[in-house]
Amino acid sequence: MPRWIDSLHPLIERVTAFLKRYPGLVALFGFVSGLASFLLVDRQAGLAKVIAVVMLVSWLWLALGHTLYRWLERRFGLRLPPPLLHYATQMIHQESLFFILPFFFITTSWNTGQAAFTGVLGLAALVSIVDPIYYRGLATRRWLYLAFHSLTLFAVLLTALPIILQLDTAQSYRWALGIALLLALPSLAALTGTGWRRWLLAPLLLVALAGAGWLARLWVPPATLxxxxxxxxxxxxxxxxxxxxxxxxxxxxxxxxxxxxxxxxxxxxxxxxxxxxxxxxxxxxxxxxxxxxxxxxxxxxxxxxxxxxxxxxxxxxxxxxxxxxxxxxxxxxxxxx
Structure with missing residues (x-):
């Protein structure tokens, strides 16, 4: 094992202890970065893009999940403690939700069904910072955790894609829905059992979710307009x-x-x-x-x-x-x- 790997373990332990002691700082950072990005969309478009790219990169890291962790352990002998992995996942959820909330709050027509969607995002943000609810009520229920995970990614993409790639609202919605469902496919397969049932039910469930997601677009605010x-x-x-x-x-x-x-x-x-x-x-x-x-x-x-x-x-x-x-x-x- 390389010497520099050994030197990382104390640092990892200190980071884990810090996140456990000050969990609210992560949510505060996510909210401040989202508010800054919202205010800088017109004035400093380049910085807003950087913030949005950072959010998407963090989600790529989260999507790789256990595959990345196993590769680090096999290649470098670096074993990340489970508490750190759990806090990292929670941190990305917190940052993502508090990043997008300023956009959705300002673009929501509150006397329409859009209020329900934005209200769900606000509730999800609250859940992400309350550890007993997040770890006992959410993380232990795989189907609920999958829905939480996919909803957060979907909302982040709706916000980030127009800023980064200048995709219009219709294009952003299609891409966000498609990417969120694609990354959720392995979890969907796990939920549908084993053997031939998995390969039959998972695609059907994916198509049903895609149709429901497209019909629900009337209830989703255009995050950047x-x-x-x-x-x-x-x-x-x-x-x-x-x-x-x-x-x-x-x-x-x-x-x-x-x-x-x-x-x-x-x-x-x-x-x-x-x-x-x-x-x-x-x-x-x-x-x-x-x-x-x-x-x-x-x-x-x-x-x-x-x-x-x-x-x-x-x-x-x-x-x-x-x-x-x-x-x-x-x-x-x-x-x-």
């Missing part, structure tokens, strides 16, 4: 609305039409296609597509002008701002009298 400004107006001048209407008369509506104005924040370099969905009493009336570019601190300003309305346009209207994948960014409401 949020509304800075939204308004309904009869006119837009110098790239700004002249007014912010809550009530509109039928006469002015038919004579001038309406503008739906939005200013959307997105990471620098991100090109996204969004839609303004006009609804009357919950029923879709029109859907207008437009493109935005990320990088503006005040948000990318864009608007659509609608002139064609139903013969009787009276009632409660709303304009939903959604991604091409159908994820809700925000909504503005008004009444035609």
């Amino acid at each position: 949020w509304l800075n400004q939204v308004a309904i107006a009869h006119e837009v001048r110098e790239r700004a609305p002249t007014e912010r209407l809550r009530r509109v008369s039928v006469e002015r509506l038919n004579a001038e039409g309406l503008y739906a104005y939005t200013a959307i924040s997105a990471p620098r370099g991100l090109s996204e296609r969004i839609q303004h969905v006009w609804r009357l009493s919950g029923k879709e009336v029109d859907r207008i597509t437009l493109s935005i570019q990320g990088g503006r601190e005040a948000g990318y300003r864009a608007w659509t002008h609608k002139r064609n309305f139903p013969p009787d346009p009276r009632g409660r209207w709303q304009v939903q701002v959604v991604t091409e994948a159908g994820q809700l960014i925000g909504v503005v409401r008004f009444v035609v009298e």
